[in-house]
Amino acid sequence: MEPGILAKISASPSLAWVGVAIGFHVVNVFLGAFMGFMKKTPVLIRAHRYLYFGILFALVLFLVLNQIHGSNSVWEYLIGAYFITVIPLSKRWDVMIHAFFSIVGLTFLPVLALLQLF
Numbered sequence: 001m002e003p004g005i006l007a008k009i010s011a012s013p014s015l016a017w018v019g020v021a022i023g024f025h026v027v028n029v030f031l032g033a034f035m036g037f038m039k040k041t042p043v044l045i046r047a048h049r050y051l052y053f054g055i056l057f058a059l060v061l062f063l064v065l066n067q068i069h070g071s072n073s074v075w076e077y078l079i080g081a082y083f084i085t086v087i088p089l090s091k092r093w094d095v096m097i098h099a100f101f102s103i104v105g106l107t108f109l110p111v112l113a114l115l116q117l118f
Helices: 004-011 015-037 041-071 073-091 095-117
Strands: none
Touching: 015 041, 015 073, 015 095, 073 095
16 A cells, blocks of 8 residues: 555545545445344334435535545536435335435446546
8 A cells, every 4th residue: 555545545634524425325325224124114204214315415525625626527426316316216215226326426436536536
């Protein structure tokens, strides 16, 4: 590992919000899998929704801070638009399709950090 990567991550105030979004998204994926295969209660559905809103909030803060301290590229906006449009639309389809699109979104989040580092 390059010695400058940790310094770059800690120097960027916007990358912390990507980490928060990744953490929320991982918890949300596991909660969604539990609801899809085991038990679906109104409390879990509400928690699933609040975690999704937390992910969106973290992404918005990332985009705002990144625009203030640097500049956003088209790719950052496309990943944000993916979370705003594709994931909620996939909720209307089958549960497994929604899980697939959600996992694809989870792979897009580290791309935001990689775009900032390189």
